[in-house]
Amino acid sequence: MEKELSPTMEDYLETVALLKKQNNIVRVRDIGRLLNVKSSSVNAALKTLSKKGLVKHERYEYVDLTLDGEKIACNIQSKHDLLLKFLTEILNINDDESLQDACKIEHVMSPKTLDRLTKFIQFLETGIDGERQKWLKSFKYY
Amino acid sequence: MEKELSPTMEDYLETVALLKKQNNIVRVRDIGRLLNVKSSSVNAALKTLSKKGLVKHERYEYVDLTLDGEKIACNIQSKHDLLLKFLTEILNINDDESLQDACKIEHVMSPKTLDRLTKFIQFLETGIDGERQKWLKSFKYY
């Protein structure tokens, strides 16, 4: 399976997964609304993702993820969540920018970096007597 | 000044700056070699950057940065350096992947995140008795 999705296609897949979780059903229109693109663009993207076996989409029907698509979406989501956690909880960036950044970086971060960042956050959250948490807290007002 | 460069154009600009620092003169060919693209692609990119007033390039002559171009390149470079430092020195990722990741993330990181990450690294590097450095060192083998 030669996946290798473009950031754009990853975004579409992620959005489908999000809407599915949210509403159970996924409509072309809603994907477009979330991504700020026209329905025709969504259709084009869905065709691409269908060919790769990541989504199911019959003419005039709701969109759905395949199992493969679900797996990939889940993977992207986990990068997203981790980055958002790092940006908000560690770096203490609390405006929209943390979300914006997470949405961009998630598409270009290697698995290795995902792994190390996961461990780093975990490392900061453990530690005897919570000393690490204490100095993290002190960083917030740095 | 409506800048807003694409990641691709940022890469070209960055490469011109790098070659300039390295060799003083910048040739079309060398830009292509570094970015793994053909000279014709470099030419197209230089035309775009020229129109934006970021590089100077006369037919068959060497390429150079304008002052504006220099400023932007410098800004990108500082993001690159910071990210590389974080990935290698903090997360302890020492293979090519840290460089790869830095080269991608530098184009999508907000100024706010740059600022906070800068402060975070600085925070980790200071601290009474170097306790934070000690913790960091212990993380390396986590």
Add this chain to the structure above:
DNA sequence: TCTATTTGTTAGATAAGTATAACAAATTAA
């Protein structure tokens, strides 16, 4: 100097992602 090689340029061609516009299907409301 004069040829050979390298470097630079230009004109198409291609691929990804987007938009507009015309139309078709489905849904909602009257």
Add this chain to the structure above:
DNA sequence: TTAATTTGTTATACTTATCTAACAAATAGA
């Protein structure tokens, strides 16, 4: 149950970034 509105589809076109191929200029070697 029609008519109006929303939603989905398709064809076509544009933009960005890339390539190949043909050619032009510059540089290096004999």
